[in-house]
Amino acid sequence: MHPTPRTPVALALFLGALLLAAPAAAQSSPTHGDHDLPTRSDRDEPAPDAHGAPHAQGAERLAFLLSGFEHVPDRPELDRVGTPTEVVGWLNAFLQNPAERTVIRLRALDLLSLYVSEEARAPLARIAAANHLADDHPLDASARTRAQARHRALTALARNEHPRAFEIWREALASDDIQIRITAIGLLRRHAPERALPLLEKLASEDTRPAVQRALNRPFGGTQHAPTHRIP
Structure with a gap:
């Protein structure tokens, strides 16, 4: 059977359609175009919390606020960094870290007074009541830093309206x-x-x-x- 005159035209149209479809197929293929996709770390980055502060960066932002030469953050600033539970946890971590700068540790102690949870009030009471020369002091720090911490904790009890003040x-x-x-x-x-x-x-x-x-x-x-x- 001999091809009709229309056969070459139909074949040309079919081949043209295949060529046009090839780039789109390559882009949708799981083995092509990976360089255009976000990396795994970008996709897995935690969504910002209600205050616009990414959870993964909360502790770093808090450390930056605590390290100011004169400025000490207030409660609204801390609320923009993380939830009360998160911030109290980070403040306790700074306070208890012997490798942290003394100014950061003492400011963390001060700021715990802005929270009324047991996790915030317990360290205030322990440090305010502890003899800074005792071997079983709750802070791993020099006697001078322990004395400073006790003065700050005694004052923080008033700011906190601590029940044991x-x-x-x-x-x-x-x-x-x-x-x-x-x-x-x-x-x-x-x-x-x-x-x-x-x-x-x-x-x-x-x-x-x-x-x-x-x-x-x-x-x-x-x-x-x-x-x-x-x-x-």
């Missing part, structure tokens, strides 16, 4: 470290003047060192709580 301040009055004792005196006078008065009157008769007496004779909690007489 008064108890810990009362116990700190018995510290052999005069600076710890003076810090406790100031906190009790400012934040618990009525309950503190009997304790401080007793201390005034026992510790006659000038620095302690000066701390004891400052007004209670400001002028509205000023004592009717000076404590001897």
